[in-house]
Amino acid sequence: MSKKPVKGEYIETDTGNKVSRRSQIIGTTNIILGGKTVIQAEVIIRGDLLRTYPPSNPSEKQGNPVAVAIGRYCFFSRGCELRPPGKLYRGTFSHYPLKIADHVFVGPGSIVEAALIGSHVHIGSNAVVGKFVIIKDFVRILDGAVVPPNMVIPSFSIVAGRPARVVGEIAEGEIEGFDLREVYRSVGNA
Amino acid sequence: MASSKRVSIMPAPKPPFSCAPNIVIADNASLTGTHPISVGPQSVIHPRTKLNSTYAPITIGSSCIISERSMIGLQSAPSDYQTKGVVIGNGVVVEVGAVVEAMEIGEGCVIEVNARIGKGAVIGKHCKIGAMCEVAEGDVIGDFTVVYANGMRRVDRGGVEDLKLRMVGRQVEVLRKLIPSNPAKFQ
Numbered sequence: 542m543s544k545k546p547v548k549g550e551y552i553e554t555d556t557g558n559k560v561s562r563r564s565q566i567i568g569t570t571n572i573i574l575g576g577k578t579v580i581q582a583e584v585i586i587r588g589d590l591l592r593t594y595p596p597s598n599p600s601e602k603q604g605n606p607v608a609v610a611i612g613r614y615c616f617f618s619r620g621c622e623l624r625p626p627g628k629l630y631r632g633t634f635s636h637y638p639l640k641i642a643d644h645v646f647v648g649p650g651s652i653v654e655a656a657l658i659g660s661h662v663h664i665g666s667n668a669v670v671g672k673f674v675i676i677k678d679f680v681r682i683l684d685g686a687v688v689p690p691n692m693v694i695p696s697f698s699i700v701a702g703r704p705a706r707v708v709g710e711i712a713e714g715e716i717e718g719f720d721l722r723e724v725y726r727s728v729g730n731a
Numbered sequence: 732m733a734s735s736k737r738v739s740i741m742p743a744p745k746p747p748f749s750c751a752p753n754i755v756i757a758d759n760a761s762l763t764g765t766h767p768i769s770v771g772p773q774s775v776i777h778p779r780t781k782l783n784s785t786y787a788p789i790t791i792g793s794s795c796i797i798s799e800r801s802m803i804g805l806q807s808a809p810s811d812y813q814t815k816g817v818v819i820g821n822g823v824v825v826e827v828g829a830v831v832e833a834m835e836i837g838e839g840c841v842i843e844v845n846a847r848i849g850k851g852a853v854i855g856k857h858c859k860i861g862a863m864c865e866v867a868e869g870d871v872i873g874d875f876t877v878v879y880a881n882g883m884r885r886v887d888r889g890g891v892e893d894l895k896l897r898m899v900g901r902q903v904e905v906l907r908k909l910i911p912s913n914p915a916k917f918q
Binding site: 565567585587589590591593622624627629632633634635636652654667669671685687703704 | 778779799800827844845862879881904908
């Protein structure tokens with residue numbers, strides 16, 4: 542009946558994103574994928590939670606509203622969730638965009654409500670990243686960590702615990718382990 | 732009769748659902764079970780929330796926010812004393828992935844990400860159950876308690892409860908604009 546004989550699990554877009562058919566993406570028009578990003582099954586991305594607070598600078602050009610912006614070579618494992626954070630500011634409640642740079646790995650079952658995630662960040666499984674957390678480049682968040690809201694994690698930190706705190710530093714030699722190009726290639730319909 | 736391989740599978744019966752007209756309930760929230768579910772005015776139910784009334788009824792107050800993937804309602808047969816089912820007070824926020832089987836949750840509580848509240852537990856007013864914390868079955872938690880880290884507890888009488896409730900109200904107003912609501916589907 543269908544034109545294609547076999548349907549693989551992943552839909553591959555023009556820019557090389559591999560998105561599982563069983564992912565649960567809400568508000569697709571407000572999500573930017575930079576390309577070569579993998580989204581596995583049962584991942585929830587809440588693109589519908591848009592910023593409703595008017596921008597501070599009215600001359601700013603009004604393009605498409607963005608709730609979640611994701612860079613290149615990111616990997617979102619099964620059952621994780623990306624959710625733009627919300628807060629009360631000057632008496633009005635609004636959500637704010639969640640920005641993710643390149644080579645970011647989010648482990649299975651993790652829930653991310655950060656404001657900003659830098660490049661080469663590894664978030665383990667079943668971690669919780671609180672509202673408006675800012676994670677700089679080359680950070681490793683270990684499994685089951687609960688990063689408290691508004692925490693700013695400096696570059697080259699290893700973070701763990703409930704509540705999470707910096708428990709170590711990433712040595713210079715370990716930087717290569719963060720590159721997700723190989724992981725991207727290994728995922729596919731075949 | 733025996734020839735028909737395809738036995739028509741009846742869609743799961745809808746639980747009796749009563750709500751105020753001005754709630755927001757997303758299209759792909761899931762309501763299952765046979766006992767009544769009632770939701771008070773101004774409440775928001777996010778997509779992919781699971782309300783399960785198989786074992787006991789669910790009552791949700793006004794201005795509550797129930798986030799996605801959270802599971803409300805008993806997941807197994809109740810003990811004898813929990814006949815009223817799960818009762819959630821006014822202005823309660825249940826965050827992503829939380830499991831709520833409690834007998835009662837007081838006004839203005841916040842149940843954070845992936846927290847679990849066991850059967851028969853009673854949570855007082857304005858409590859906060861931190862991310863990934865667990866409240867044991869039948870536990871009683873007094874008003875203004877904060878449960879955090881590995882089950883540590885403290886009492887926080889910040890005196891800003893009214894402000895917090897107002898904030899939840901504001902949040903509901905915003906979500907009303909963002910989430911398309913379809914209460915008719917569940918009735």
